[in-house]
Amino acid sequence: MEQARAMNLIAQGTSLLAQGRIVDALRAFDEAIAADPENAEAFAHRGDALTDLGQPDLSIASYDRAIELAPRRPEFHDYRGIACARLGHLDEALASLDRALAIDPANLNAMNNRANVLKLMKRPQEALEQIDQVLSKMPEFAAAHNNRGNMLIELERYEEAIVSFDRAIELAPDQSDVTANRLIAVIRSGSTEEVAKACLEILATQPDHITALLTFAEILNNQGRGSDAIEYFTRVLKSQPDHIDALFELGLVLAAQRRFDDAIHCFQRVLTLDNKNVHALINLGAAFAEIRKPSEAFACYDRAIVLEPTISTGYYNRGWLLWELREFEQAIENIEQALSLNREEPQALETCLNLTLQLGRWEKFPTYLAELTQRIETRSGLVPPFPIATSTDDPALQKKCAANYAAIFPIAENEFGRPLTPHSERIRVGYFSTDFYEHATLYLLLEALEAHDRDRFEFVGFSFGRTTNDAWHQRAQTAFEHFIDIRGMTDGEAFQLARKWNLDIAVDLKGYTAGFRCNLFANRVAPVQVNYLGYPGTMGAKWMDYLIADHTLIPEPSQQFYSEKIVYLPGSYQPNSRPSEIPRRTTRHDHGLPDNRFVYSCFNNFYKTSPETFSVWMRILAKNEDSVLWLWVDNETARQNLRQEAARRGVNSERLIFASRAGHSEHLERIRHADLFLDTLPCNAHTTASDALRMGLPLLTCPGRSFAARVAASLLTALNLTELIAHDLEEYEQKAVSLAKNPAGMATLKAKLEYQIEHSSLFDPVDAARKLEAAFARMHERHQNGLPPDHIYLSEPPSPLPPNYGTKPISATIRR
Template identity: 40%
Template sequence: MVTQSGKLVQAIALQNQGDWATAARLFREILEDEPSNGAALYSLAVIALNQGDPAEGLAYCERGTRAAPHFAPLWFAQGSLLQTLGRRQEALASYDQALAIQPDYVEALVNSGALLRDLLRHQDALARFDRALALNPDYLPALANSAILLTEFKQGEQAIARFERLLQLNPGYDYGPGLLLYEKMHCADWNGFESARAAIVEGIRAGRKVCKSLAFMALSDSASDQFLCARLFAHYYCPPPGPPLWRGERYTHDRIRLAYVSPDLREHPVGHLMAGVFEHHDKSRFETFAISLGPDDGSRLRGRMVQAFDHFIDARALGARQIAEQMRAMEVDIAVDLAGYTSDSRIEIFAHRPAPVQVNFLGYPGTLGVGFMDYLLADRQVIPPEHQPFYSERVAYLPDCYLPTDASIAIGPTPTRADCGLPDTGRVFCSFSQDYKISPPLWAVWMRVLAQVPDSVLWLASRGDTNRRNLQAAAQAQGIAPGRLVFAGRVPRVEDHLARYRLADLFLDTWPYNAHSTAADALMAGLPVVTYMGGAFPARVAGSLLHAIGMPELIATSLDGYADLIIELAHAPTRIAGLKERLRTERGHWPLFDTARFCRNLELAYASMLSQGY
């Protein structure tokens, strides 16, 4: 006769072997004799979770936490199930209860840390990952999650060390090579760059999870490879969760219900680009909804956006399913995702299909590689018609440029060179793009430019001391005095930031990931932009901007051509002055800086999508 303990051991063994049906039968038999057996209730909850039935699993957990309240795994399982159901605050409370019972519960520390990160409580999340690593320094999920958070806190050297340890322990850790190289690029740590980049490209082509799609945009200028990477990432990151919430119903609203979903409705580049668009929507035709996933930073920009929408919904605390259900209940006609796979995005909301028409726009410059996004808004420069096969969405073309600008911004007074740490004389080449967009091939071009334009300086934005030290060393290695690099600090007002561009002679674009909102800012402030227009969406944005203002002569089609064009212009001050004069005097005539016109064209595109969507 098998004892209860023997049956439990047998059931657990069967569960570990994947024979869930037999294991569940044995666990239920145990409960018939011992209704409060915490291990059996826990195992049945886990089996239900694995079989895609979180509601049944939660019922076992609720029964178990009443019967065996001091059995920490039941609280952990309950937290996992509640998290799956999108009940995030309740999930956190369950994890906390598990940790109160068992403070060294590493899995609970990591799961709750990931949940805290989703709730934008990043400092608390990092503390939990660090507690887990104190208990087990080689616990892979804690290493990976803590390293990612350290990148957000701009603690690059610590993040790199943890990524390197992660890959030492498991060279095949999902996306590990890309995570490491991406952070090294943020720090301008280019040791082994080319071999690491080549290995990542090879891995993507072989279908391996070696790099997330956003990071890959800074490594590849191939539209086809970026499509492969996006599809691979999407397959694992956001598979369709089940039956869609919208199932073909026809709505009969007086106005088109238009929802924008974003974590960046605040002081953020996307917020700056879209604020004027939100304000210009025709409220007689469109009822507008904001689904805000990010923090309320209390900024002027946030205040503008709250006022611009008919309905502004702070959805930070809600799970993806809850948000999607709310959008379906509001009968949203068109749902626009403004974030894609960028920081704090929630593309899984759209996987639930809450709206008849779902659109990928602006915040992420490429395809999402999924089947549940219907359209991608673009222009014919960033996505030439022959590139459409590299996009899972249908491409909806805007007539001028896909990138909006906010014409209402009044640029502040121009500071002096001394105010900005610039020399009194000599050419100033400016590139305020994010640091990860600078790679060794691009850097070599810039150093060639400085070598051939005496007394010139390169004016950069930088996020930290490590980046600055490494860039200075990289300049020195190519024979350029580190003092010819000038680093811009942050200023609190966007109006004052834009005013600084007027001190530069040329804006040097990055490649293969162009400046996007930054290039638009430079042009708006009257600074000519020189770009290398490459093959994939991220490498074609600045070229699109220049086409939209009739300055295609500032577009190069190779790195060598890019360098030659910069040097040629640097030695032609009259040409630079002429370009600046055109930017100053003709700005009011270009569609790029006409927010109202952009919004009208956007509304026409939305109306066309909706007519086809039904």
């Protein structure tokens, strides 16, 4: 009687379990056990109910009792194995499944479950063999085909996995989990086109499929289609407002579009859901830093470091923000901490290299430079080209570094063909820059832009830097026929817009300097692309056709160190504004300078000063006691370090006089109080050189072999002042000493400089505009004639310099 009642209760419980009424089912099984304590079925079904309730530990006890009562029932061992697997007791799970198969070797469910356990145990090959046994006996078992696909994913046999998932879908079309697994296999297969196709196929029938939406959004974002990606991330969040991955990825896209307020909202939402998400904290801090909220940014970085003390990016971002706040000492401490945690932290090593130069803390400079050099030579890490271009005089190394870096930018598949007919009678040229405001680039270029010939050319400015609305920015806007702000656009959006302008020539005024957007040029915004003025070196890229230079900057034997074809302008490559009269408003005394001593000066950014250059300067001062050195160093830590370095070299530190930051016109007015500008090596004065020369201040340089090391020589050659170009550092030192002791010779030099300012073309922006236009016309003509880029000579090499002048190896940097 009780046994019959127990069987009825088991049937009732099984029905309730099928309806999802698990608690009611469990109650029925408990009553069945109370009616018949020896009923193995009741204990087994009770175990099932407990498993479904998420209590596998309790279910195992029920299965154990069922097995005790009926040890030859294979399904009881099978179910026990499933419960053990859910607890993560994989060895115990496998043992239970093995017992099930020992009792019934043909038990397909046990085989299938055993294969799943083997997969969890990271034994995918054995799992695959097991699942193949299942399919050999039951080839239309859809779940087994799905499991087989999962095993093949683990084995990285993605194409075979896709075939298995396709078979599972064919047998059971409505299984969304199989569709999702198939998508994973397609994603892992590495074919973006196939992944996108798979996502769209899923979304056509399942428009809210989360994995497909997320994956397709990421594809769009990687293609530079950030605005389209936002739509798909938003669709995920419409279905699942608390989806952390979608919120985080959306925040990254919004930050890339410089929509920092919206990005901040996303990252804050992530942290509401997971307040220990260190990656959200790091990116939230970066967004706060971008909108000039340093206190909030530091709070985020500090919280991330507390949560994960070994997170190197937290220290690096903290250090970068301190650098921007000009807290250089704390900045280098944080970035060196990032390096100690992760030697591969992106940009940390080169930032430390720069900071050692900025601070005059040179003891680690050789180590950092050697490590960066090794990374470049062995291609063991990505090194940004700019610090190498300004810290070494090795053009072969610089080219290799640039080529390594250029490889990260995907090259456009569709090149421009030869145009059949011109779109316009005028050549359309686009200038691309972040620096269309009061900036060194615009100091040089603005008047040449204003002097461009609009009858033969149409000029378009593409600005992706800050909008200041200062007088310089306003003049830049009017210098172009069309001025387009692409700052808030993704690279993909900016590229599409630029392409609509049908440019003939695109001029990159940034290269690898701050704020660059190389993706635009890698995708080819124009059939002819030109590297000019902003970056002192080669781009190392197939997508950059020309580099505008002159014969002094790049002698013909040095063409091998540049991936671009060289366009040789007459005179100097550098454009300049006309000299303007700046009244004297200050005296030497106002700047802390002695009235009756010779004033050497250097107003270069101090990161350009190598330890060897500084040693040469100290030897110059030691040989001329009646002199001082006037430097632009506006950081007190660096000033203290330089005083100590001078004392170590036997020079009274009081002979170092430091200038602070000043406006451009104030700077031009004050530099006339110096007697001689001492140039730096391996990175010369560029804009600061032309500033000095235009104000009548002679400049002494020692050219190296690389672009950045030959700029000052280019300017002096254009002014026919080659007597101020030293062959090597020994002659540089000798000239600096002898000039200071020869007042008559200095007066002759200054008179010659004054004459050349008036009569040379260096400070003639109209001439600079005509030279650039001649270069553009030759480039355009070659393209129109279907010819590939080639070196373009608008002038012959200048005669004053011997062919080997400044090209022999020098010791101005620590060499490999």
